Amino acid sequence: MKNAKAHKFDDEKNQQPAPTTKKLTGAGILINTLQDLDVDTIFGYPGGAVLPLYDELYDKHDINHVLIKHEQAGTHAADGYARATGKPGVVVVTSGPGGTNTVTGIATAAMDSIPLVVFTGQVPTDMIGNDAFQEADIVGITRPITKHNYLVKDVEELEQVTREAFHVATSGRPGPVLVDLPKDMLKSEGHYSGLHKVSIPSYNPTKEGHSTQIKKASKMLSEAEKPLIYAGGGVVLGEAWDELTAMAERHNIPVTTTLMGLGGFPESKPQSLGMLGMHGTYYANMATTECDVLLAVGARFDDRVTGNLEGFSPHSKKIHIDIDPTNIGKNVEVEIPIVGDVKQVLPEIDKQVETPETNDWWQTIENWKEEHPLKVPKSEDTIKPQHMVEAISEVTNGEAIVVTDVGQHQMWAAQHYTFNHPRSFLSSGGLGTMGYGFPAAMGAAFGCPDRPVVCITGDGGFQMTAYELATAVEYEVPLKIAIMNNECLGMVRQWQELFYDERYSHSILKKSNPDFVKLAESYGAAAFRATNGKEMNEVLNRAMAINDRPVVMDFRVEAMENCYPMVPAGAALNEMVLEDE
Amino acid sequence: MSTQNGTQTKSDKHTLSVVVKYNLNALSRIIGIFSSKGFEIDSISFGSGKESGQARITITTHGDEQIIEQITKQLHKIIDVVTVTDLTYDSFVERELALVKVKADSAARSEIMQITQVFRAKVIDISPDRLAIEITGNADKINAFIGMVRPFGIIELARTGSVALKREFEGDV
Numbered sequence: 133m134k135n136a137k138a139h140k141f142d143d144e145k146n147q148q149p150a151p152t153t154k155k156l157t158g159a160g161i162l163i164n165t166l167q168d169l170d171v172d173t174i175f176g177y178p179g180g181a182v183l184p185l186y187d188e189l190y191d192k193h194d195i196n197h198v199l200i201k202h203e204q205a206g207t208h209a210a211d212g213y214a215r216a217t218g219k220p221g222v223v224v225v226t227s228g229p230g231g232t233n234t235v236t237g238i239a240t241a242a243m244d245s246i247p248l249v250v251f252t253g254q255v256p257t258d259m260i261g262n263d264a265f266q267e268a269d270i271v272g273i274t275r276p277i278t279k280h281n282y283l284v285k286d287v288e289e290l291e292q293v294t295r296e297a298f299h300v301a302t303s304g305r306p307g308p309v310l311v312d313l314p315k316d317m318l319k320s321e322g323h324y325s326g327l328h329k330v331s332i333p334s335y336n337p338t339k340e341g342h343s344t345q346i347k348k349a350s351k352m353l354s355e356a357e358k359p360l361i362y363a364g365g366g367v368v369l370g371e372a373w374d375e376l377t378a379m380a381e382r383h384n385i386p387v388t389t390t391l392m393g394l395g396g397f398p399e400s401k402p403q404s405l406g407m408l409g410m411h412g413t414y415y416a417n418m419a420t421t422e423c424d425v426l427l428a429v430g431a432r433f434d435d436r437v438t439g440n441l442e443g444f445s446p447h448s449k450k451i452h453i454d455i456d457p458t459n460i461g462k463n464v465e466v467e468i469p470i471v472g473d474v475k476q477v478l479p480e481i482d483k484q485v486e487t488p489e490t491n492d493w494w495q496t497i498e499n500w501k502e503e504h505p506l507k508v509p510k511s512e513d514t515i516k517p518q519h520m521v522e523a524i525s526e527v528t529n530g531e532a533i534v535v536t537d538v539g540q541h542q543m544w545a546a547q548h549y550t551f552n553h554p555r556s557f558l559s560s561g562g563l564g565t566m567g568y569g570f571p572a573a574m575g576a577a578f579g580c581p582d583r584p585v586v587c588i589t590g591d592g593g594f595q596m597t598a599y600e601l602a603t604a605v606e607y608e609v610p611l612k613i614a615i616m617n618n619e620c621l622g623m624v625r626q627w628q629e630l631f632y633d634e635r636y637s638h639s640i641l642k643k644s645n646p647d648f649v650k651l652a653e654s655y656g657a658a659a660f661r662a663t664n665g666k667e668m669n670e671v672l673n674r675a676m677a678i679n680d681r682p683v684v685m686d687f688r689v690e691a692m693e694n695c696y697p698m699v700p701a702g703a704a705l706n707e708m709v710l711e712d713e
Numbered sequence: 714m715s716t717q718n719g720t721q722t723k724s725d726k727h728t729l730s731v732v733v734k735y736n737l738n739a740l741s742r743i744i745g746i747f748s749s750k751g752f753e754i755d756s757i758s759f760g761s762g763k764e765s766g767q768a769r770i771t772i773t774t775h776g777d778e779q780i781i782e783q784i785t786k787q788l789h790k791i792i793d794v795v796t797v798t799d800l801t802y803d804s805f806v807e808r809e810l811a812l813v814k815v816k817a818d819s820a821a822r823s824e825i826m827q828i829t830q831v832f833r834a835k836v837i838d839i840s841p842d843r844l845a846i847e848i849t850g851n852a853d854k855i856n857a858f859i860g861m862v863r864p865f866g867i868i869e870l871a872r873t874g875s876v877a878l879k880r881e882f883e884g885d886v
């Protein structure tokens with residue numbers, strides 16, 4: 133997989149020859165440091181407070197600055213870039229409204245532990261606190277949604293702060309970091325050292341798991357009769373997919389992944405049970421309920437995964453590996469906590485485990501699979517949404533980076549696309565941010581120009597950030613946007629149908645939707661519409677052949693289709709509803 | 714110290730000593746953890762620590778074992794936090810200072826002064842109808858003192874919150 137290689141800033145702590153200290157403006161120091169940190173793409177939007185920086189960018193051509201159309205989309209694009217490549221996403225915006233527009237994107241990244249470094253302009257130091265023009269306390273505003281943030285008050289600190297920001301964003305449990313840059317910091321002169329060293333004495337994430345705990349965990353797994361691995365986003369973030377696959381295959385242990393963990397374990401392997409949770413597969417949720425040892429790897433027992441906590445995996449002893457100690461014991465008590473990097477801990481356990489006897493357990497699982505497989509309904513003269521995802525999976529051979537928005541289409545994409553590669557399913561899991569999908573897909577396409585990128589989105593969510601079509605057209609991004617157009621806010625409508633007596637309050641878009649084909653064409657994108665299965669396949673084939681601009685596909689799907697299986701709010705995983713009554 | 718490791722009852726009191734790289738953003742993050750995660754602060758105190766670059770913050774809070782563990786981990790997760798020590802499990806010295814202004818006409822004055830003596834507190838200001846008293850000690854002692862003088866009428870009360878350090882030797886000094 134080209135371009136999807138991770139980049140660890142830890143490795144850069146190595147020694148360097150004596151630096152030659154140069155005197156530069158703050159803007160120059162920042163650009164030099166970014167280049168030194170191998171930043172190749174910045175998603176940004178200019179404004180008064182960052183003009184010195186933009187002036188510096190004017191004749192720098194080895195950093196690709198992408199002029200997005202709204203700062204929220206910019207942070208989503210950087211987030212998509214980060215999820216697809218493993219490198220931190222970088223954003224530059226101006227003070228005040230530029231900063232506040234990034235808030236949703238930063239919170240989205242924070243909830244899913246995505247490394248971002250966001251640079252915001254700020255009014256000059258001597259005006260801070262005066263309610264100056266375009267002043268906002270962005271450090272205060274983003275404090276609860278960043279892993280760390282900085283206000284640079286001395287140009288001599290700018291280089292070190294920037295290096296620290298990248299280190300903090302990418303190490304341990306990754307997350308967004310914001311650096312606020314008063315305009316005078318960009319204009320005044322300071323020293324640039326080029327020294328790679330970063331040292332934050334108060335910050336040392338644990339990597340190696342505790343050996344006694346690892347031993348205990350291995351013993352517990354060896355003695356299990358009904359073991360199950362529950363793999364979360366940490367497997368993807370921690371790049372432990374090979375280690376996980378090796379272990380599950382060697383010991384023939386079933387694996388279910390969370391929404392964020394999709395792609396962390398290949399779904400074509402016989403050990404894969406697909407996704408668990410609110411819209412998980414019947415067999416994954418049953419296995420979670422019935423297992424006797426549950427190994428949670430880089431997962432956080434989110435409420436969308438566990439359902440009612442009392443009914444969650446009630447018979448199992450639990451082992452939990454996570455790099456963030458605050459995740460352990462937060463929602464569910466575990467017998468064996470292991471704080472550490474999943475990539476280092478998994479092989480240790482793998483080595484020590486004696487393959488448990490699981491024939492009966494597999495028989496039970498196979499029975500569940502036969503009883504209630506995931507269904508893909510098909511129809512001649514309409515498009516079933518599940519069929520739409522399956523068709524996309526087929527036309528891309530399961531090789532695309534799939535980016536979703538939030539809603540029914542997101543869950544269907546998670547269920548029916550066959551994910552065999554990591555960093556191939558990008559979705560706002562924790563915050564559930566509508567408007568995320570399209571700009572994030574664009575960011576992924578910038579990061580991985582050699583991989584096909586498909587955005588599966590809703591007619592509601594696409595409209596939240598559709599303006600980025602302008603950017604995608606300008607940069608000739610060959611991105612495929614598949615709108616699952618059900619003329620409603622599908623997931624909301626589904627809940628209203630099932631739990632609010634079919635009172636569809638403000639969830640129908642039929643009257644307000646634009647003509648998506650005309651909309652896309654007005655931006656200069658290619659656009660097609662399909663209303664039945666045959667047209668759908670034709671449109672998909674035509675779309676895949678277009679490589680010089682974005683393609684918008686308006687797929688008119690059946691509006692009243694509901695997403696199943698579904699665990700109703702407050703119910704336990706094994707109480708899922710499998711189809712319409 | 715009312716608890717020992719392993720034998721805690723529900724909502725126990727805990728005294729946490731947090732050393733943090735001094736800056737106001739870090740202090741805000743510490744307070745923010747409590748407000749955003751729904752933890753409670755019974756008292757908090759810190760000195761500026763501007764000179765040494767580090768500040769020691771003493772927080773008293775309460776909760777069951779799981780909550781205290783989460784608080785400790787969450788504090789630790791803040792990048793600028795250097796150490797978090799739950800002193801509850803160690804032998805530690807804890808002091809709080811309170812200034813209490815009490816109604817004291819000539820009839821009540823000698824009784825209040827007696828109470829003050831018993832608590833080894835100090836009268837620091839006096840006027841015909843009030844007394845200002847300074848008292849140091851652990852929170853229990855200060856609560857007891859306040860309970861004793863409350864019937865006379867407390868006009869104003871200022872408490873610092875606890876500060877605490879781990880003991881180097883077992884036994885009282």
Ligand SMILES: Cc1ncc(C[n+]2csc(CCOP(=O)(O)OP(=O)(O)O)c2C)c(N)n1
Pocket residue numbers: 537538539540541542564565566567589590591592593594616618620621622623624
């Ligand atoms: C910013 C934001 N606002 C509101 C919601 C609540 N919400 C969740 S799903 C959904 C409906 C999404 O509709 P659409 O984009 O058409 O996708 P569909 O469910 O029809 O596939 C809404 C409104 C949200 N997740 N994010």
